[in-house]
Amino acid sequence: MGGGIILIPALTLLGVDIKHAIAISILSVIATSSGSASAYVRDHITNLKVGMFLEMFTIVGALVGARITLAASPRPLYITFGAVLLGSWIALLVAGHQSWQAVEGQDAFSRWLELEGSYPDQAIGGTIQYKARRAYLGAPAMFGAGLIAGLLGIGAGAVKVLIHDLIMGLPPKVSTTTSNLIIGVTALAGTSVYLAAGLIHPGLAAPVILGVVLGAFLGTRLLVRLTNQAVRRFFLIVLLVLAVEMIFRGVRGA
Amino acid sequence: MRELESSKLHAKTVAGRETALQLDMDVLVGYILLTGVLLSLTLITTGLVWAWFRTGRLEVNYPITGVNLFQFVVGETRLAAQGAIRPRLLVNLGVTALMLTPFVRVAASVVYFMGVLKNWKYTLFTAIVLTVLTYSLFLR
Numbered sequence: 136m137g138g139g140i141i142l143i144p145a146l147t148l149l150g151v152d153i154k155h156a157i158a159i160s161i162l163s164v165i166a167t168s169s170g171s172a173s174a175y176v177r178d179h180i181t182n183l184k185v186g187m188f189l190e191m192f193t194i195v196g197a198l199v200g201a202r203i204t205l206a207a208s209p210r211p212l213y214i215t216f217g218a219v220l221l222g223s224w225i226a227l228l229v230a231g232h233q234s235w236q237a238v239e240g241q242d243a244f245s246r247w248l249e250l251e252g253s254y255p256d257q258a259i260g261g262t263i264q265y266k267a268r269r270a271y272l273g274a275p276a277m278f279g280a281g282l283i284a285g286l287l288g289i290g291a292g293a294v295k296v297l298i299h300d301l302i303m304g305l306p307p308k309v310s311t312t313t314s315n316l317i318i319g320v321t322a323l324a325g326t327s328v329y330l331a332a333g334l335i336h337p338g339l340a341a342p343v344i345l346g347v348v349l350g351a352f353l354g355t356r357l358l359v360r361l362t363n364q365a366v367r368r369f370f371l372i373v374l375l376v377l378a379v380e381m382i383f384r385g386v387r388g389a
Numbered sequence: 390m391r392e393l394e395s396s397k398l399h400a401k402t403v404a405g406r407e408t409a410l411q412l413d414m415d416v417l418v419g420y421i422l423l424t425g426v427l428l429s430l431t432l433i434t435t436g437l438v439w440a441w442f443r444t445g446r447l448e449v450n451y452p453i454t455g456v457n458l459f460q461f462v463v464g465e466t467r468l469a470a471q472g473a474i475r476p477r478l479l480v481n482l483g484v485t486a487l488m489l490t491p492f493v494r495v496a497a498s499v500v501y502f503m504g505v506l507k508n509w510k511y512t513l514f515t516a517i518v519l520t521v522l523t524y525s526l527f528l529r
Contacts, residue, residue: 162487166429169422169490177419179412184511187498190518198525249510319422319491320518326488327525331457341433341480344487348430 138347139164139289140220144377147384151339153209153216157288158329159340161201161322163347164290168318170348175312180254182309185267185299186316188248189277193295193317194324196281201328204286213385216287220378223293227371238266238304245270245303254309267303276302277317285325290318407506414501421497425490429483436479443476458488458526492526495519 139160146156175181204212241251250267267273276298284291292314299310329335358366465481495518503512 162484165487165491166426169487169494170426173419173422173426175419176415176422179415181415183411183414183418183498187495187511187515187518190495191514191521194518194521194525198521247510249508320495320522323488323491324522324525327458327522327528330461330488331528335484337477337480337484340484341437344433344484345430345437348426 138167138351139287140223141373141377142343142347143216143288144220144381146343147213148380153212154204154329155334155336155339157204157212158326158332158334159288159336159343161284161288161325161329162335162340163344164284164288164322165319165326166344166348167351168290168292168315168322170351172312172315172319175315178255180308181312181316182250182252182254182267182305183316184248184252185250185303185305185309186313188250188270189273189295189313190317190320192274192277193281193284193321196278196283197285197321197324198328200282200285200287201325202285203282204288205328205332210385210388212287213381217378217380217382217385219283219287219289220374220381224371224374224378226293226297227367227374235300235306236304237264237306238268241266241268242271250303252309254306256308263306265304265306265309267305269302269304273298273303281321281324284318284321285328288325288329290322292318410505414498414506417497417501418494421494422490425486425493429487429490432479432483432486436476436483439479440476457528458485461485488526492519492522495522 142160142163143153143156146159147153151159172181176183245266245268248270250270251265253262253264255261256263277295280291280294280298283289283294292311295314295317296310299305299314300307305313326335461481462485465478465485468475469478495515499512499515499519502508502515
């Protein structure tokens with residue numbers, strides 16, 4: 136769960152116009168994703184090849200998504216945002232604990248793309264080998280993930296992780312950390328569209344960036360002290376409240 | 390330290406020169422991202438604290454209207470050259486550093502895939518990403 140999906144409703148509640156909120160959020164996403172990606176990449180968990188192949192599709196999606204937002208009126212943006220919040224809420228509600236199954240047969244395209252790797256797993260004290268599959272489905276799906284990211288100014292990490300897990304069969308750790316790497320570049324593509332449109336106010340962006348990075352830093356430390364159940368319950372409430380609030384504002388035309 | 394230990398653990402289990410070079414690339418990319426984000430945060434924090442000392446308010450208030458990143462950088466550099474170093478300039482440079490962080494990461498990847506790993510497939514892929522990003526930074 137990234138910051139954008141909570142940050143944007145919070146900014147709009149403080150009276151920031153939704154397009155400005157989206158623009159500032161996607162800029163701050165570069166900071167949080169690059170910050171955490173740096174550690175995971177150095178730990179050799181992130182798969183750079185998977186990341187760099189899929190980035191070709193997410194950045195184009197982000198450019199298209201940001202353009203749509205510029206042209207759109209605020210009301211459909213509120214409703215779309217509310218719908219994505221609601222989708223995240225449902226995903227969290229039904230989330231099961233599936234165990235990862237290693238991909239046995241790799242298709243020719245994914246093999247040609249060299250989408251495989253291994254990472255050190257400290258929990259089991261060894262190296263886990265894996266292969267990715269169905270890159271031909273993962274690529275267009277990633278265009279969609281980039282579109283959502285650019286459109287709404289969020290990292291859309293949850294969507295990317297779903298694509299990695301369900302379509303490409305990556306192990307969970309590789310899936311989340313590689314999604315983190317992709318998010319930074321995708322957010323940059325979106326940010327440049329919003330910057331060119333004059334929607335980035337450094338005066339507002341500067342404190343938000345510092346706040347979000349500090350929040351992410353403290354949040355990670357707080358997270359390890361809380362039980363998974365407590366965190367899940369907290370997000371279930373927050374996501375539902377924000378989803379209802381955003382959809383309500385979109386319908387009412389606030 | 391942590392990455393060194395995990396590198397060793399990893400190198401022990403997976404042998405081969407190419408794998409070792411691939412692992413070096415992880416470290417390079419990781420440090421580019423870390424440096425960029427830390428530089429950006431330092432510039433933004435300094436700018437805001439400076440603004441606070443001057444105005445008593447922890448904010449800088451001004452819009453950037455319709456410029457792309459390169460015009461933005463050129464304009465701000467001109468101001469800096471005239472000796473007009475202000476809190477606002479530091480904040481702007483911080484935002485620029487942040488936006489250039491993923492860009493430099495991709496540029497370094499192109500060079501690494503081409504020069505060190507000699508992997509033409511991925512040189513092409515990362516070059517495509519770099520081209521699209523460069524185009525987006527020149528948007529008007």
